[in-house]
Amino acid sequence: MAVDDSLMGMPSASGRFGDFGGRYMPESLVPACLELEEAFTEAWSDASFRDEYARLLRDYGGRPTPVTDCTRLSERLGVRVLLKREDLTHTGSHKINNVVGQALLTTRMGKRRVIAETGAGQHGVATATACAMFGLECVVYMGDVDVERQALNVFRMKLLGAEVRPVSSGSRTLKDAINEALRDWVASVETTHYCLGSVMGPHPYPWMVREFQRVVGEEARDQCRELLDGADPDYVVACVGGGSNAAGTFAGFVDTNARLVGVEPEGGAAIGHGVPGVVHGSRSFLLQDEHGQVLEARSISAGLDYPGVGPEHAHLASIGRATYVSAGDAEVLEALQVLARTEGIIPALEPAHAVAWLLRAAGTDELPTGSTVLLTMSGRGDKDAEQVMHLLSP
């Protein structure tokens, strides 16, 4: 692979972005991580693989997604708001980009079974979708708290032929779903690919998933230049759970002058409130107690309910290339309604965090009047409609 001197290029040989990343995995899983690294490295420099991946994203996934110029919201806020519309992809979120890539790799490695974890259910639905299309067996682990609050997505996964296994250990959310998927993988690694849903986990996942999401940022950069007479936006904003939609978005803008802003949930702000730690295979920022026990995240949004964050974000934060802020549940709920009413777009609760920051920061020093912002609308709100209905009913 060509040497890439972009800030968001390849990690070091040990899978590090600065001080973060690595491969803290049990010996039983190390050979599979090495195999995956080799398979991805080879595939990603193989033009036929890239063509097939691009073709699937286009003909099946619905890419390229548009960038929408939000005139009414812009007028209201005094900043120009452009939305990168990942909510318009097949299955309704950016997760499909990663999953199509990993499903292609799975068949390339000769494996027939795929496991995944899911929080909001979007990654689970995307994985179930790709597995149906490729004829792969699919098992999705999901905390039982999330099974309840994302019931519609559970049903979608089942319709798509996947088996959903509720997880009742620990906080019964995303973190525990990952634990359980890893436990499955230890016993099934010879036939099974673990399709991790974000830019976390052991090397090569953070790098590979970011590369599969890079298409978001690269498309958006070109689309912005078209809309802005060749200029780049002043700010580029995305929500951060594990950080995959943000990483894909940032990858397209990291070499421009745009300021990069990641928005974490207030109750799961690993960069905002965490300290360095190691869980699920990589060193990053982590919500944990003084002894190193991982704390439970708490957020209105199942997809952001995670105490860690992808290692590359930890790196971008520590070198100051990206800034990480947070948004609380109440302002997120408000932001979702504002966007719905002013633009006719109901966002998922996850990207509503990015919108909440936008509403709060617009017109302040954080986001001065007159600036241009590209915000990644990572997914649509259908999955959350029922939860939001309950939250809003008096």
Added chain:
Amino acid sequence: MSGVGPLEAHLRERRDAGRKLLIPYVTGGLGDQWLDVLWAMADAGADAIEVGIPFSDPVMDGPTIQEASQKALDLGATPIGILDALRDVDVSVPLVAMTYYNLVFRTGHRRFARLLADNHVCGAIIPDVPLEELDDWARAAEDGGVETVLLAAPVTPDDRLAELCRRTQGFVYGVSVMGITGERQALAESAAVMAKRLKAQTDKPVILGFGISTPEQAVEATRDADGVVVASALMRRMLDGAGPEDIGEAVAALRSALDTAG
């Protein structure tokens, strides 16, 4: 530490005397009798004892050790509390800590190694630190006089196995099955293969663990291996209310099966 450390020396000596090695496990901080359990294990013929320092996210562990860990944490167990409690315990067999890396990382490598060594713990098993990530910890452990036991898995290729055997200290821990900890009906076929492959690579004690629950399975596993770790089967009993005496009896049953088979 250069050459053979005290844990390895102890285990080698016993093995070379023809004894099959028995290493029971206890979750530190599980109830208020876990120290008595430790004594009972030693009295019943353990050759070393693994002390689990519970972590919130034990990805290599099955339901039993997960439950034991969570219960200990709910009861307020902390790494420092557990290690402090061992300060005045001199059970005459080596203690080996088993934990996950974030507790080590958060405490600090050197400080953690010192905490172990100061409290009679001479070895450490940290399953989520593979060869690739070993250096930082290994340096601190060596300086602190702690032997780091590495795990080998059925899928570990031969060249990696050789490197693992070269770098492991105390003993080499052969994972008998592709899977997590927990009781199993029968010993996996991979167990004998794992043991044979390790014996072909190293003269260090070869200990099998994961899914070895009964005296019969222990005997079967030690046909090729030098010894066994037994964890979930004992912790299941503790979670069901067994006290030190019952655990002592279970360890004694394993001991006598190994001795009469040998």
